[in-house]
Amino acid sequence: MPGIKDVAARAGVSVATVSRALNRHPSVSEEARARVLAAVEELGYRPNAVARSLRTDQTRTLGLVISDVMNPYFTELARAVEEEARALGYSVIIGNADERPELQDHHIRTLSDRRIDGLLVSPTDGGTPLLLDTARAGTPVVFVDRWIPGADDVDVPVVRSDGRDAVRELVAHLHRLGHRRLAIIAGPAATTTGSERVEAFREALAAHGLALPDDYIGQGDFQAESGRRATERFLDLPEPPEAVFAADNLMALGALDAVRSRGLRVPDDIALAAFDDIPWFVHTDPPVTAVAQPTGALGRAAVRALVDRIEGRTARSVTLPARLVVRRSCGEDGETHPQKRSDP
Amino acid sequence: MPGIKDVAARAGVSVATVSRALNRHPSVSEEARARVLAAVEELGYRPNAVARSLRTDQTRTLGLVISDVMNPYFTELARAVEEEARALGYSVIIGNADERPELQDHHIRTLSDRRIDGLLVSPTDGGTPLLLDTARAGTPVVFVDRWIPGADDVDVPVVRSDGRDAVRELVAHLHRLGHRRLAIIAGPAATTTGSERVEAFREALAAHGLALPDDYIGQGDFQAESGRRATERFLDLPEPPEAVFAADNLMALGALDAVRSRGLRVPDDIALAAFDDIPWFVHTDPPVTAVAQPTGALGRAAVRALVDRIEGRTARSVTLPARLVVRRSCGEDGETHPQKRSDP
DNA sequence: CCTCCTTGTGGAAACGATTACACGGGTGAT
C-alpha cells in the first residue's frame, strides 16, 4: 500500500505539501494541489487512519455499547446511530453487552484502548465503576435509553424517551376493557428502564384506584426466557392477573410463549401489552398493543449530543415522548380511543 | 492518560523493558516484571492501541459488512461473529450496507483505511470492483452467506449454508398438502442467495413435475416492502398461486402484510413459507414454516476461516446444511413428517 | 533601496508504542 512518501515523490513535492493539499490547508498553490491530487489518483493512495489518529489524537470514531443486539429495539437504535454518525463524518463501533456487566466493561475497555472520540452507552444492570471512571477521565459519554445514577459530578447527557404518558394511556385502555388485576414483568431493578417503567405503571394504576401487589411484579432481565418464567409464575397464582404488561418486547415474546404453551389465548384468557413496539408485533397472534418509542429520533439525538460534546460544544439531555399503539392483544376496544394522539 | 514512559519512570526501568514485560517477552527478570506490573496497576495504564497498531501493522480487528442490520438473520450472524472473534482475541467493526452498493463500498473503504486485519462480507447486489480489488491487494477476505463471482483469481473462502435439501423437503411438504401452483419471491438476481434459492426451488418443483412460470417469480430485494408488492402482484393474477415461498424473512413479513390487508388468511387462502427462520416466526399468525440456517455456526466458521487466513494458515470454504422447520403456515400436515431430520 | 509582510514550500520533530542492536556482566567449557 502506497504511503504519503510515495505520493510526494510522484508529485515532486514534499510530504508536508501532500498532507496540506489533502487537508485543504489554504496555503498550497493550485498547481501543487493538482499534481498531488493526480498522484493520489494514480497510486490509489488512501491515508493511513491509524497513523493519522496517532498524530492528531482523534479517531473520528464513536463507540456504541448496547445491552442486546438481538433485541430489535436496539438494532433499530444502532442503525439510526450509525446513520447520523456517518452523516457527521464519524464511524461507529458497536459493542454488544448482552446484558452482562463484565461484557460491558470489556467493550468499554477495548473501545477506550482504541481511543474512540466518544462513547454512547445504554448501560446494563450491575454496578461497575469503569463506565463512570471513563467519563470522569475525560472521554465524552452520552447515555441513551437507560442511564445510571451517580453521574452528577460529571457531565453525561441522557437521551431517552418518557413513557409515563403512554403507560397512563395503556392502563386507561386496559381499565376501559374491564381489566382490574394488572401485572407487570419488570426489567432489572438496577436499570433505569427497569424501575422507571414499574413506577409509571404503579402510578397509573393508582390513578384508577388499583394497587400493584408484589405478586404481580415479575422479575425479568429483558430477555425472552425471563418473560416466560415470570408469566408462568403469574399463571400459577391462585388469582392470576387479567393483563400482563411486559417491560420490553423480548419478554413479551416469552410471555406469549408461556400463555400459548398452557393452551390459553390472548386476549380472551389474558391480555398482553409491551414496552417497545417493533414491526413483528403487527403480525403476532394476536397483534400486540405496545408503547412505541421514537427509536430513530432517539439514536440521532444521542449522536448529535455526543458529537457536540466531542467538538467542544455543550450538550443537553433530551427526553422524547413515547406513544401508545393499540392493537388487539388486550381485547377489542370498540371504536373509541379518547386519548389517542396524533403521530408526533 | 499515562503513557508507557510514565510507567517506565515509575518502575525505574526503560520503556523497552516495560513493553517487553507487558508482551510476555521471555527475557525480562521476575523482579523487573513485578515492578512494571505494579506501576501499571498504580497508574491505571492501558497501552494505546493506535500507536501499537501503527508499529506492529496489525489492529486485531475484523470488519464485518452485512447487507442489513435490521434483518434478524444478520443480527444473529453478527452476534455469533463478535463472540467467536472475541474468543480469538479480535474485535469486530460492523458496517451496515443496507442493501446499497455505495454504502457497502463506503464501509469497505473506511475499514481498509482503518487497517483492519481482515474482512468478512456478505456482499450486496451491484457489481463494484472495490471489494475484489481489496482482496487482491492482500487484505484477507471471507464471504459469508452470499458471495460474488469473479473471486477465482484470489483466495476468498465462502462460508455459507446449502438450502437445496431443505427446499426440496419444503416443496414435498407443500405438494403433499395439495398445493400445485407454487410461487417464489426472489432476492436480487445479482446476489447468490437471490438466484440460488430460485434455482433450488425450480429444481425441487421439477422433481414433482411442476413448472415455475415467470409470473410466479416475484422480484424482491430482501426488504419487507418488496415482499408486500410481490405478493400483491401474485394476488392480482388471474390464477394466483396457492403457496408463496419468500426468499428471506423480511419479505415473508411483507407477504403476510399483503395477504392480511386483502382480508385473506394464511394458510386457508394461501400458504406461506420463508427462508431464514427467526424466533418471531413461532408467534406470528400463523406460525410460519421456514428453512432454518445454522446461523451461529456459520458466523463462527466464518471467523475461524478469516483468522486462519490472517494468521497465515490456509482456510477452506465451508458449507453447512439448512433444515426445514414445519409450522402451520402451509396447512396442517397431519402427524407424518417422513423427511424430518433430527437436529444437527 | 531597504524593510516588512505574505505565500508556498521543505525539513524535521512529534505522537506512543515495538524491536533491532549493542553492551555489560556472569557462566561454563576448553
Place this chain on the structure above:
DNA sequence: ATCACCCGTGTAATCGTTTCCACAAGGAGG
C-alpha cells in the same frame, strides 16, 4: 585464563501522518 555464549537491559530507529518552524521569493510601502 580465555573464549563464547546467554541473559537482562537500555538506546535509538521505526511505523505514517500532521504540523511547527525556517526559509526563499516576491510585492508593497516607506
